[in-house]
Amino acid sequence: MSVADIEGNNQIRLPPVFAVNKLPLNHSHNIRKNDVERWKHLMKLEFDHSQGEIEIMIGINVPEASEPWEVVHAEKPGDPEFVDSSLNSVEPSIESGCRQMNNGKYEIPLPMTEKPRIVPNSEPMAVKRLQQLKRKFKDHEYYYQYKQFMTNLLEKGYAEEVPKYEVSNQQAWYVPHFGVQHPTKRDKVRVVFECAARVNDLSLNDLLRQGPDINNLLLGVLLRFRLGLYACTADIETMYYQVKVPKDDRDYLRFLWWKDGHIESDIVKLRMTSHPFGASCSPSIANYALKRVVQDHGSQFHKSVSEIVLNNFYVDDMLVSSDDINELIDNCNNVIDLCSKGGFNLTKFNSNSREVLKNILKDKCSDDIEKFIEDEEVVQKTLGLNWYLGKDEMSISINIDEIPRTKRELLAVIGKIYDPLGMVAPVVLEGRVLLQELFRNGIGWDCTLSERDQGLINIWMSRVNKLKLYSIDRCTKKGITSKVEAIECHIFCDSSEIAYGSVVYLRYKHIDGTIQCSFMLGKAKVAPLKSITIPRLELVAAMLAIKLKFTVDIMLIRDIRDITEAERITEAELNLRSSKPGGGVDRRERRQLQGDGVDGVGSGQRGVGSGVGGGVGGGVGGGGVQKNSVKLLPLFHFYNSLSKSAKVHQNQSGSVRLVHVVLFWLPLDDLIHQNDTALLKYTISQKRIIIRLS
Numbered sequence: 001m002s003v004a005d006i007e008g009n010n011q012i013r014l015p016p017v018f019a020v021n022k023l024p025l026n027h028s029h030n031i032r033k034n035d036v037e038r039w040k041h042l043m044k045l046e047f048d049h050s051q052g053e054i055e056i057m058i059g060i061n062v063p064e065a066s067e068p069w070e071v072v073h074a075e076k077p078g079d080p081e082f083v084d085s086s087l088n089s090v091e092p093s094i095e096s097g098c099r100q101m102n103n104g105k106y107e108i109p110l111p112m113t114e115k116p117r118i119v120p121n122s123e124p125m126a127v128k129r130l131q132q133l134k135r136k137f138k139d140h141e142y143y144y145q146y147k148q149f150m151t152n153l154l155e156k157g158y159a160e161e162v163p164k165y166e167v168s169n170q171q172a173w174y175v176p177h178f179g180v181q182h183p184t185k186r187d188k189v190r191v192v193f194e195c196a197a198r199v200n201d202l203s204l205n206d207l208l209r210q211g212p213d214i215n216n217l218l219l220g221v222l223l224r225f226r227l228g229l230y231a232c233t234a235d236i237e238t239m240y241y242q243v244k245v246p247k248d249d250r251d252y253l254r255f256l257w258w259k260d261g262h263i264e265s266d267i268v269k270l271r272m273t274s275h276p277f278g279a280s281c282s283p284s285i286a287n288y289a290l291k292r293v294v295q296d297h298g299s300q301f302h303k304s305v306s307e308i309v310l311n312n313f314y315v316d317d318m319l320v321s322s323d324d325i326n327e328l329i330d331n332c333n334n335v336i337d338l339c340s341k342g343g344f345n346l347t348k349f350n351s352n353s354r355e356v357l358k359n360i361l362k363d364k365c366s367d368d369i370e371k372f373i374e375d376e377e378v379v380q381k382t383l384g385l386n387w388y389l390g391k392d393e394m395s396i397s398i399n400i401d402e403i404p405r406t407k408r409e410l411l412a413v414i415g416k417i418y419d420p421l422g423m424v425a426p427v428v429l430e431g432r433v434l435l436q437e438l439f440r441n442g443i444g445w446d447c448t449l450s451e452r453d454q455g456l457i458n459i460w461m462s463r464v465n466k467l468k469l470y471s472i473d474r475c476t477k478k479g480i481t482s483k484v485e486a487i488e489c490h491i492f493c494d495s496s497e498i499a500y501g502s503v504v505y506l507r508y509k510h511i512d513g514t515i516q517c518s519f520m521l522g523k524a525k526v527a528p529l530k531s532i533t534i535p536r537l538e539l540v541a542a543m544l545a546i547k548l549k550f551t552v553d554i555m556l557i558r559d560i561r562d563i564t565e566a567e568r569i570t571e572a573e574l575n576l577r578s579s580k581p582g583g584g585v586d587r588r589e590r591r592q593l594q595g596d597g598v599d600g601v602g603s604g605q606r607g608v609g610s611g612v613g614g615g616v617g618g619g620v621g622g623g624g625v626q627k628n629s630v631k632l633l634p635l636f637h638f639y640n641s642l643s644k645s646a647k648v649h650q651n652q653s654g655s656v657r658l659v660h661v662v663l664f665w666l667p668l669d670d671l672i673h674q675n676d677t678a679l680l681k682y683t684i685s686q687k688r689i690i691i692r693l694s
Helices: 123-136 140-155 218-225 247-253 282-300 303-311 325-340 354-358 369-373 407-416 425-440 451-464 534-556 587-594 613-622 635-646 668-672
Strands: 068-072 082-085 159-161 177-182 185-193 230-236 254-258 267-272 317-322 346-351 379-382 385-388 393-396 484-495 499-510 515-526 574-576 630-632 660-664 680-684 688-693
Touching: 123 177, 123 254, 140 159, 140 177, 140 185, 218 303, 218 317, 218 515, 218 534, 230 325, 247 254, 247 267, 282 303, 282 325, 303 325, 317 325, 325 346, 325 354, 346 354, 354 369, 407 425, 407 451, 425 451, 425 499, 425 515, 484 534, 499 534, 515 534
Parallel strands: 660 688
Antiparallel strands: 068 082, 159 267, 177 185, 230 317, 230 346, 254 267, 379 385, 385 393, 484 499, 499 515, 574 630, 680 688
């Protein structure tokens, strides 16, 4: 089954669809103009006024259906936002306006919502902001770096002076700019063009469509990076500036600067010839241009080269790994050639293998590679994490000297711990629990903490400062070169009154009998401030585990094929008690729910749906569900009851097919308001096992 937008474009193929007699929705749930009139930022939106019934619900397992093409952000916390997705009828002009120039670079117009007839005079605002910037140049080092950046823009053709015969053009927008410095790279300034600056309550970003977010997920790039024995990273030099702006659109990107960079000289009018940092459309345009290179020139290279460009880049950073060192060398050199056909220069190569680096052009490698080749340990930043090339390990990058003395400072410290893989999630969780305790006690943001609270924070900070000493293997099968026979994905979850979490491990079984387990991904969260029962927290933990399962499936399904998958979701025993005093599950009900066996596919029909196996079939299918109370089978036992019947489904290579356990449930509030009764339906198909709460 496929769906498309109103105009019949953007077709999306759906996975297996489940049919019900009637959805609990009708046309009254559609958004109407009068629903959003009280929010100023949504007033200009147009809605479909058709009275048709809602006939299909699409979930998060079809991410391309909800891909955000444009977002109208809320003006204040609590207000709604609008997301224009791929199933809406408005299509961006990025693809239709893209053309490749003679020098190989792509030229893409600004995706305007509509070109205004009259543009407000933004020059006085830009002059005022330039004078404010001048006062910051009392810091001579900052001024020198800023001037160097602007000179580089002009010398490399990323910007140009406005021709004298076009200076009087009234359809021009003057964009203010400011400099930012990386906390660990104070010797370099990056200039950002503030396209969000407003004039008469209008900004340039208001006139631009944001475009679709076609960037790869950071987590997916990191997970794939950890699969191969040999790894390599690189980045595209000034990626945004490699995509040009047509001459007709350049006057919307004017800015002011001093002649030759001397602040006592006359102010001159310049304009960007490339897409700038700061425009809301620039990320989408740059990513589209990179992927367009594959579309236009990918056929000249091996398929694996195109897949690297499409799947292993996060913005301008490439992370790729392979078990075959020769394949990695060939792919890296071919990716350089493929990117160059679109005007993108791939540089700063790093690798855990000296052999790889020796086979890449020297001017393409990073500055520290000579030290690494001479057997010195080198640490490189890789998407915010530290990568130790010599020992091929990864750790979080943390440098926190101050001890938090208030709730505000504690929140700032927690926010500084960047850990996308969750490798130090248990330690970070301690800080979040302490922060939640301050909220529970009503402590103000800047109030002095009690001696007890400060002591607990000091103990936690002593642990945080030791995190820099902790690292994990970059490769999940490091140290073992024998062929992998099977890979199992093991997922654990648990909860308590304080917090809940889940962790994913990959278990490798090699042909020589060696077993190896590696941490893959973890996540931990504090329990809600509003007290809820342990059984319901176990349900939330199970939901988190399933989300991590989805993540691993989506991110790694291309890289792990024909594997045996075993899921261990432990201690997810869910008790939904009756609201009646003394309500619960007696022995007879427990016996009915647990059943007697685990073999085969059951067919009990007296309860809800059809039973799976003797165990689940005897309980849900055969014994039925009590009206006022129900005990849901632990997911761990559910896996055990399915293990034998799942092995019936084998592909031609003899490996067991992927078994997906997917949870669909109503919000907890809905379950609570239905006398704590939940109906459980088990459906089994050749490839997929689905648990559905409805």
